[in-house]
Amino acid sequence: MPTANLRLVQTDARSSPQATTSVIPRRRTRKPLGQILVEMGAVSPENLAMAVSLQAREDARFGDILLTQGWVREADLYAGLALQYRCQIADLQREPPDVRLIDQLGAAFCIRNGIVPWKSVGGATVIICSRPDEFRTLSRTFPAEWGRCFLAVAPEGDIQAALIAMRHRSLALHAETRVSDSESCRGWQAGTVARFAAALVICLCAIFVVSSFAGFLTLVIWAVLTLLLNSALKGIAAIQYWRRGAPTPLNPQQSAPKHGFLKLPTVSILVPLYKEREIAGRLVKRLARLSYPKELLDVCLVVEEDDTLTQETLAQANLPRWMRQIVVPRGVVKTKPRAMNFALDFCRGSVIGVYDAEDAPDPDQIHKVVRRFAQRGAEVACLQGKLDFYNARTNWLSRCFTVEYATWWRIVLPGVERAGFAIPLGGTTLFFRRDALEELGRWDAHNVTEDADLGIRLARHGYRTELIDTVTEEEANCRVWPWIKQRSRWIKGYAMTYGVHMRQPRKLLHDLGWWKFLGFQILFLGSLSQFLLAPILWTFWAFPLGLPHPLRGVMPSELLILLGTVFMATELLTITVGIQAVSNDKLRWLRFWVPTLHFYYPLASLAAMKGFTEIMTKPFYWDKTQHGKFDEPDAEGIIPPPMNPA
Known part of the structure; x- marks a missing residue:
């Protein structure tokens, strides 16, 4: 012009x-x-x-x-x-x-x-x-x-x-580089971590050389201590769940919001995609089921510049006006949080949501989110929805994964919230007040579990996260090697998040307070220790089976009986909580599969070995999970699950 x-x-x-x-x-x-x-x-x-x-x-x-x-x-x-x-x-x-x-x-x-x-x-x-x-x-x-x-x-x-x-x-x-250096893992020195790990291994080896009993006992004590702490958290959460019962759905006609929006706000939803040929078309249909006014929805499909596969797929999908593609230029790292940091500037909404490529949210989910934000003050900066799977019947691995998810999202995490601990966020069905998200520097682009890290940073800056009673269904990863790759990324990210926030323990204690600091140690250090040291605890099966064991003939029989009682109690607790978690009408058929979790959790220890190795070799590598392999094409076509595992 x-x-x-x-x-x-x-x-x-x-x-x-x-x-x-x-x-x-x-x-x-x-x-x-x-x-x-x-x-x-x-x-x-x-x-x-x-x-x-x-x-x-x-x-x-x-x-x-x-x-x-x-x-x-x-x-x-x-x-x-x-x-x-x-x-x-x-x-x-x-x-x-x-x-x-x-x-x-x-x-x-x-x-x-x-x-x-x-x-x-x-x-x-x-x-x-x-x-x-x-x-x-x-x-x-x-x-x-x-x-x-x-x-x-x-x-x-x-x-x-x-x-x-x-x-x-x-x-x-x-x-x-949005997040400050002090709260980001972009300065992570893999060489320094490798030297620290080598020194730790050398110290343990030295203890074993001096006394194999002392070395093994050291590992056993730490493994049992973290097992007791994690089991106590799970048990307390289960007791609270039984006392309170299932959450009562919120009536849309209930009392007016205390801090209500004068008008319904615009909600932007970030959906990072990478090499998603199978899932892209179904995603459009699933998000179209959301009942929130479409003129207030701003769905941003975030695609990497070199991902021509997804770009071509979306070009054929005939996207509606309220859904658009944002192409992220190449950078030093290629991670989901970096892509979301780039895309956030393009968002129009005052509320920012995050979905994964395979998600199928409840149709009224955005309405519930907006209503909850309106009822809470600005200190509630994040809402976390619950997750479930729509392909639980695919195979044994998907069944166990569904039981694990149900235990975490329906019992353990609500218990963490009621206990007042900082909530490590999940990677999807997250909703933020945009102002708070911008204040914190958005997501750490170098952290492969940016969600868990952001949950801790929210707590450190005085914000609260609340769980909301709405469900998003997604695809359970039900192939062994992809499952291990996905879980190893989660464990690697948890370990790096723990390392970043523990750089200055006193400052972390000051920011969180004693109670949340304790919860942080249980949720992160305790969980990581369990993944690594679980094989130590499995060796105690040698006693009832009459097999050789380093502590046989050395440890007092009374102590062995006590340890055996602890192990049996924790196993029974895991089974009991798992059965309770799948006690609703949709998942009740899975209760017969809960005892088989004993053979499922060893996969997590294999994933932990892979994850801790990558911390020292390729800490920022994002091991992509492929979606759409066992997807349900249409919710209306789902066959009701069987009432028994046959």
């Missing part, structure tokens, strides 16, 4: 201190956008009335309502905005913006606000804006040397594409 064609209109000098530098017509002289579109024949009067009615109760932009409902074409909408603000529509493909001007504001700032400084002409600067009603406010942040600023309009997608093309490298680098 030639700059000479820009229409300049003087502002009211009394309305803004920037009126002399920001050329925009006075608000009272502008005709309403809806009236302009009706006069253009772009919108019918009936659709205009419905859009106005929706805007009265929803925190959605008028243009987004029209576009999402299919009541106006994008070209007509921006033609109407150009008429309303007496400016021109810019063509960014024909005339790219001046990168020097972009750098003065920052590409991330421009993306968040839907603007791009275009060019300087004769001591003035042309600013392209996708939301011209915000131009007057934004002009207060413009550098003084820009002089008088003229307005042009362009679709937000065109502005974002131009900014990525001009500044993709700086945006990608910024996405990797």
